[in-house]
Amino acid sequence: MSRIDERFAACRAAGRPAFVAYLTAGDPSPARTVAACLELERGGADVIELGVPFSDPIADGPVIQRASERALARGTTLAGVLDLVRRARAAGLGLPVVLFSYLNPLLRFGLRELPAAARAAGCDGALVTDLPPEEAGAWIAACRAAELDTVFLAAPTSPPERLAAIADASRGFVYAVSRTGVTGEQVALSDDARPLVERLRAGGKPVALGFGIATPEQVAAAGAVADGVVVGSALVRFLEEHPEGDLAERVRWLRSATETPR
Amino acid sequence: MSDPGFFGEWGGRYVPETLVAPLDELEAAWRAAREDEGFLREYRRLLREYVGRPTALTFAERLSAELGLSLWLKREDLCHTGAHKINNALGQALLVKRLGKRRVVAETGAGQHGVATATACALLGLECVVYMGAEDMARQAPNVLRMRLLGADVRAVDGGSRTLKDAINEAMRDWVTNVRTTHYLLGSALGPHPFPTMVREFHAVIGEEAKAQFAAGPGGLPDLLVACVGGGSNAIGLFHAFLGDPVACVGVEAGGRSDAAGEHAARFAGGGAAPGVLHGTRTYLLQDAAGNVLPTHSVSAGLDYPAIGPEHAHLRDTGRVRYERVRDGEALAAFARLGRTEGILPALESAHAVAWVIREAAALRGKRIVLNLSGRGDKDLATVAAAFEAGP
Numbered sequence: 285m286s287r288i289d290e291r292f293a294a295c296r297a298a299g300r301p302a303f304v305a306y307l308t309a310g311d312p313s314p315a316r317t318v319a320a321c322l323e324l325e326r327g328g329a330d331v332i333e334l335g336v337p338f339s340d341p342i343a344d345g346p347v348i349q350r351a352s353e354r355a356l357a358r359g360t361t362l363a364g365v366l367d368l369v370r371r372a373r374a375a376g377l378g379l380p381v382v383l384f385s386y387l388n389p390l391l392r393f394g395l396r397e398l399p400a401a402a403r404a405a406g407c408d409g410a411l412v413t414d415l416p417p418e419e420a421g422a423w424i425a426a427c428r429a430a431e432l433d434t435v436f437l438a439a440p441t442s443p444p445e446r447l448a449a450i451a452d453a454s455r456g457f458v459y460a461v462s463r464t465g466v467t468g469e470q471v472a473l474s475d476d477a478r479p480l481v482e483r484l485r486a487g488g489k490p491v492a493l494g495f496g497i498a499t500p501e502q503v504a505a506a507g508a509v510a511d512g513v514v515v516g517s518a519l520v521r522f523l524e525e526h527p528e529g530d531l532a533e534r535v536r537w538l539r540s541a542t543e544t545p546r
Numbered sequence: 547m548s549d550p551g552f553f554g555e556w557g558g559r560y561v562p563e564t565l566v567a568p569l570d571e572l573e574a575a576w577r578a579a580r581e582d583e584g585f586l587r588e589y590r591r592l593l594r595e596y597v598g599r600p601t602a603l604t605f606a607e608r609l610s611a612e613l614g615l616s617l618w619l620k621r622e623d624l625c626h627t628g629a630h631k632i633n634n635a636l637g638q639a640l641l642v643k644r645l646g647k648r649r650v651v652a653e654t655g656a657g658q659h660g661v662a663t664a665t666a667c668a669l670l671g672l673e674c675v676v677y678m679g680a681e682d683m684a685r686q687a688p689n690v691l692r693m694r695l696l697g698a699d700v701r702a703v704d705g706g707s708r709t710l711k712d713a714i715n716e717a718m719r720d721w722v723t724n725v726r727t728t729h730y731l732l733g734s735a736l737g738p739h740p741f742p743t744m745v746r747e748f749h750a751v752i753g754e755e756a757k758a759q760f761a762a763g764p765g766g767l768p769d770l771l772v773a774c775v776g777g778g779s780n781a782i783g784l785f786h787a788f789l790g791d792p793v794a795c796v797g798v799e800a801g802g803r804s805d806a807a808g809e810h811a812a813r814f815a816g817g818g819a820a821p822g823v824l825h826g827t828r829t830y831l832l833q834d835a836a837g838n839v840l841p842t843h844s845v846s847a848g849l850d851y852p853a854i855g856p857e858h859a860h861l862r863d864t865g866r867v868r869y870e871r872v873r874d875g876e877a878l879a880a881f882a883r884l885g886r887t888e889g890i891l892p893a894l895e896s897a898h899a900v901a902w903v904i905r906e907a908a909a910l911r912g913k914r915i916v917l918n919l920s921g922r923g924d925k926d927l928a929t930v931a932a933a934f935e936a937g938p
Contacts, residue, residue, distance in 0.1 A: 339838035342718045343562045361836035387823045392837030414560045439564035464564050465723035
């Protein structure tokens with residue numbers, strides 16, 4: 285079992301959804317990202333997704349676009365992100381870490397070289413936003429060899445046969461995109477979310493629901509549907525507004541409506 | 547590789563999952579349409595009665611005499627809306643009707659594709675949103691007004707380099723959000739499959755006409771075809787009908803101010819390009835050592851793009867097409883020269899192709915050349931005036 289598998293299993297045993305926290309690596313600074321990871325763990329997050337900043341983030345809304353621009357302006361690269369993970373591990377980070385990247389930085393690094401390098405740095409999994417499973421053959425093989433979990437996205441537009449293939453290619457968990465659109469906070473959970481998660485569950489792997497989840501009520505609602513809840517833009521925006529704010533406190537607040545075991 | 551989405555190792559469909567099924571749906575609709583006589587009849591009727599095809603093949607008599615060669619211009623500038631872009635915009639807009647969608651988003655650089663899309667949407671009664679980089683809106687102001695008069699909602703894109711690449715980013719974000727009701731009417735032979743092939747097919751009429759016109763007029767085949775290459779739609783449209791013939795092809799990229807990173811948009815002939823993925827396709831991409839896309843510069847907004855259509859990447863690898871670059875100043879000089887010798891003001895994009903012929907004239911002596919004059923230059927008057935005021 286990978287560290288991600290273990291986490292989801294432990295959450296299930298405890299009768300609560302896993303809290304998956306996304307941050308853009310290098311925003312507002314590399315040092316802050318290392319500290320932020322430790323705060324997320326202290327606040328009770330279960331999995332950390334670390335976004336690799338990219339110049340053309342077509343799947344991201346304005347909050348993560350701005351974070352990516354700030355991180356790039358500070359010189360953050362994929363190699364630099366791996367170094368941040370290494371530093372966070374050295375500082376005692378125990379949570380599973382999933383790299384969240386667009387394809388091009390990985391290609392430039394070397395698609396065959398990256399999984400082993402990421403694993404050595406202390407990463408547990410990777411999700412590539414613009415790499416659907418049918419284009420991912422070489423990537424999956426390299427990740428399997430390095431024992432790096434491959435997380436794939438499932439969308440409300442994905443037909444049943446694709447959902448099966450996505451679940452099949454995924455390790456650790458499957459990331460269900462709650463609605464059509466880019467990342468960013470929304471006022472309510474989309475009607476698309478529940479049926480998508482239910483169809484994905486047939487694959488037998490844990491399903492984390494993300495995109496647009498920003499308040500304790502939404503975390504609770506998503507957690508009632510899925511095995512895990514991803515909060516991204518809301519945390520990135522918190523750091524944008526309070527660069528030195530306490531993320532541990534923020535995670536506790538976001539989880540505050542999710543008290544009752546399912 | 548036999549996968550229809552690939553040209554050799556280039557192309558593919560590298561998109562967020564949300565877009566995969568809609569691209570499958572688009573591909574199925576397009577494959578059905580291209581076999582449907584009714585669809586083709588309507589498309590050809592619009593090209594004839596609305597666009598004004600076939601466009602002329604004009605012998606550039608005075609410039610040819612000055613250069614010591616024989617140059618014909620394929621006059622896409624005479625298309626309704628002033629550029630070749632309308633061929634593809636109308637084809638895709640007809641597909642939108644078949645898909646049962648009501649809303650279209652598009653990107654535009656020089657504004658030519660935006661105008662063509664706004665026009666096709668007005669003609670067919672579709673809602674139209676055009677994303678355009680804020681810098682491009684400033685340098686192509688007449689086309690912004692034109693799109694708005696045609697009923698399009700033109701939205702300024704302030705992110706990144708505020709040019710074509712960023713307009714595509716924003717159009718893709720709109721599309722992924724509204725994909726159930728909205729078609730992305732991509733304007734060049736790039737992006738995820740099936741766009742590179744579909745856009746090429748809608749523009750293949752350029753080369754088919756040119757081939758027939760050349761055979762009927764001067765006779766036989768030309769020695770050489772020349773076209774400018776941004777994403778590469780006008781070039782592939784001209785070249786495609788000739789790829790099986792003994793005719794040389796040259797694509798001319800935007801060399802900008804210099805070969806330094808950020809100063810040009812020459813993916814092949816400049817420096818800084820490596821295989822990469824941008825906007826859903828694997829191709830040559832101007833990028834830094836960490837895989838971030840480099841800024842580009844060209845005096846011509848339509849060529850100011852860091853990647854190139856995947857079929858061009860393949861044609862370059864196989865050596866079937868040669869790619870060269872021309873600097874801003876050479877393009878501006880060619881713009882003026884074609885005006886004085888032929889009474890034709892070309893788009894600054896097309897002026898790059900003219901500039902290459904002028905520069906290489908000694909080596910091209912006696913050759914019979916067909917150049918794709920992909921658009922007219924009215925939209926560029928402010929840019930040209932500012933450049934000539936500033937001096938060389």
